[in-house]
Amino acid sequence: MIIVFTGNGKGKTTAALGQAVRALGRGRKVLIIQFIKNFESGEHLFFKKIQALSFGTKIKIIPAGKGFVKILGDKLPLSEHKKAAQNALKLAKKEILGGKWELIILDEINVAVGLKLIKAFDILKVITFHKSALVVILTGRGAPKSFIKKADLVTEMKEIKHPFKKGASAQIGVEF
Amino acid sequence: MIIVFTGNGKGKTTAALGQAVRALGRGRKVLIIQFIKNFESGEHLFFKKIQALSFGTKIKIIPAGKGFVKILGDKLPLSEHKKAAQNALKLAKKEILGGKWELIILDEINVAVGLKLIKAFDILKVITFHKSALVVILTGRGAPKSFIKKADLVTEMKEIKHPFKKGASAQIGVEF
Numbered sequence: 130m131i132i133v134f135t136g137n138g139k140g141k142t143t144a145a146l147g148q149a150v151r152a153l154g155r156g157r158k159v160l161i162i163q164f165i166k167n168f169e170s171g172e173h174l175f176f177k178k179i180q181a182l183s184f185g186t187k188i189k190i191i192p193a194g195k196g197f198v199k200i201l202g203d204k205l206p207l208s209e210h211k212k213a214a215q216n217a218l219k220l221a222k223k224e225i226l227g228g229k230w231e232l233i234i235l236d237e238i239n240v241a242v243g244l245k246l247i248k249a250f251d252i253l254k255v256i257t258f259h260k261s262a263l264v265v266i267l268t269g270r271g272a273p274k275s276f277i278k279k280a281d282l283v284t285e286m287k288e289i290k291h292p293f294k295k296g297a298s299a300q301i302g303v304e305f
Numbered sequence: 306m307i308i309v310f311t312g313n314g315k316g317k318t319t320a321a322l323g324q325a326v327r328a329l330g331r332g333r334k335v336l337i338i339q340f341i342k343n344f345e346s347g348e349h350l351f352f353k354k355i356q357a358l359s360f361g362t363k364i365k366i367i368p369a370g371k372g373f374v375k376i377l378g379d380k381l382p383l384s385e386h387k388k389a390a391q392n393a394l395k396l397a398k399k400e401i402l403g404g405k406w407e408l409i410i411l412d413e414i415n416v417a418v419g420l421k422l423i424k425a426f427d428i429l430k431v432i433t434f435h436k437s438a439l440v441v442i443l444t445g446r447g448a449p450k451s452f453i454k455k456a457d458l459v460t461e462m463k464e465i466k467h468p469f470k471k472g473a474s475a476q477i478g479v480e481f
Contacts, residue, residue, distance in 0.1 A: 130468075130479070134316055138460035139308075143323025144316035148479065150326060151319065151347030154354070155478035171327030178330070182358045231478075264479060281473075283465035284314035290459040292306075297457075302331035302407075303306070303324065303440060 130264045131256060131280040135239055135272035138288035145234045145266045146172050149188070152264070157231040158187050160224055164217050164246075164269075165194040165237040170305045193217035194237070198244050207246075214246035222255045225263070232264045239269030239276065249273040306440045307432060307456040311415055311448035314464035321410045321442045322348050325364070328440070333407040334363050336400055340393050340422075340445075341370040341413040346481045369393035370413070374420055383422075390422035398431045401439070408440045415445030415452065425449040 132148070134141040149159045161176070169192075176190040195213045197203050221235055235252070242249045253275055256265050267276055277283050299305065308324070310317040325335045337352070345368075352366040371389045373379050397411055411428070418425045429451055432441050443452055453459050475481065 130476075132315075133465075136463070139458060140310055140316060140320035140323075140460045140462065143327065144320040144462075145323065146326045147316075147319025147322030147348070150322045150351050151481070152478045154347030154349065154351030157478055171330035172323070173330065175326050175330030179355055179358070182355070277465065280466060281468045282315060283467075284316045285463040285465050286316065286320075287312070287461040287463050288459075289309075289453065289461050290456060292457045300306075302328045302333055305327070 130282070131276075132264065132266045133239070133272050133276050133280040133283040134266065134268045134286060135270055135283070136285035136287050137270055138286035139291065140286045141268045141270070142236050144284070144286070145236060145268050148264075148266060149232060149234060152232040153184065153188060158229060159232045159234070160230040161190040161234040161236060162217055162221050162224075163190070163192045163194055163236040164214055164241040165196070165198065166192045167194045167196045168192065168305070171302050191220070193220065198240075198246075210244070211246045214241045217241075218247045218251060221252060225255050225265070228261070231262065232266070234266045234268070237269040238267050239272040241269070242273050243269070243271040249275045253279055306458070307452075308440065308442045309415070309448050309452050309456040309459040310442065310444045310462060311446055311459070312462035312464070313446055314462035315467065316462045317444045317446070318412050320460070320462070321412060321444050324440070324442060325408060325410060328408040329360065329364060334405060335408045335410070336406040337366040337410040337412060338393055338397050338400075339366070339368045339370055339412040340390055340417040341372070341374065342368045343370045343372045344368065344481070347478050367396070369396065374416075374422075386420070387422045390417045393417075394423045394427060397428060401431050401441070404437070407438065408442070410442045410444070413445040414443050415448040417445070418449050419445070419447040425451045429455055
């Protein structure tokens with residue numbers, strides 16, 4: 130099953146994290162690969178903590194990006210972001226085919242495709258090849274058409290109101 | 306801060322659960338009151354489990370509803386649903402004013418208002434009275450206009466594609 134969370138509104142990554150919560154509650158194994166993020170986020174801290182408690186082999190979260198791309202003061206050459214995204218893609222493919230996980234979240238992969246760091250087809254062919262009970266969630270604004278076409282479930286998170294528009298800044302524990 | 310997740314698409318409750326994950330990762334205290342649900346969901350099982358581990362006073366999840374209202378074979382008199390929602394509302398008010406929690410999720414409260422089980426104003430006056438660092442998330446389709454007006458952040462989860470439309474049924478660990 131392929132789920133896509135896209136759109137310009139808040140709630141794409143968090144909806145995926147909520148799916149992780151549900152799956153873990155049911156005893157499923159969950160892998161989260163973050164394509165853009167490299168920093169310690171609230172979700173990273175949380176899942177690392179419960180992993181250390183008793184969810185050892187049930188949950189893994191990997192921030193595999195190099196941070197924001199071409200925004201918010203990013204000065205890293207695009208080639209570096211591309212290398213990181215290619216490595217994240219390679220890892221994602223391996224883990225999908227490995228068959229260990231029951232839910233795999235590829236966070237911000239839509240953005241990575243939009244920035245041409247990776248190709249949509251490269252991940253789709255692996256997911257669609259692997260037709261099992263596996264649930265794959267693809268998040269990020271601007272989901273490529275091929276993702277939407279192949280997906281079983283697509284939600285557009287549409288921004289109706291956002292405090293950033295009024296000049297508020299990102300809040301720790303809310304935005305990351 | 307008031308956040309509203311509404312719309313007909315999948316991802317409203319899960320986006321709120323994801324916010325809970327982020328907040329817990331940052332050491333915040335999180336309360337979840339579910340207005341419609343009464344059954345054991347994946348999120349309920351998960352948060353009960355981590356509560357027992359080491360998040361004892363940091364997380365509480367309370368399914369305070371009586372199950373689906375007027376759909377999916379519900380035969381309970383509306384008065385029973387109303388009583389449950391009124392009790393959930395009373396609890397929510399008490400906990401908001403108590404000041405213990407840093408994130409409070411009122412899951413499906415939009416639906417409870419839409420079904421006239423409770424009044425939007427009754428919860429709004431308490432939330433807006435309590436102007437602090439508290440984050441309140443109101444979820445459910447058909448959010449009342451007053452919620453949207455008062456909210457700092459609103460996302461509409463818009464259904465683009467959903468397997469239920471093709472006759473698939475709700476999947477354990479995905480839908481609940």
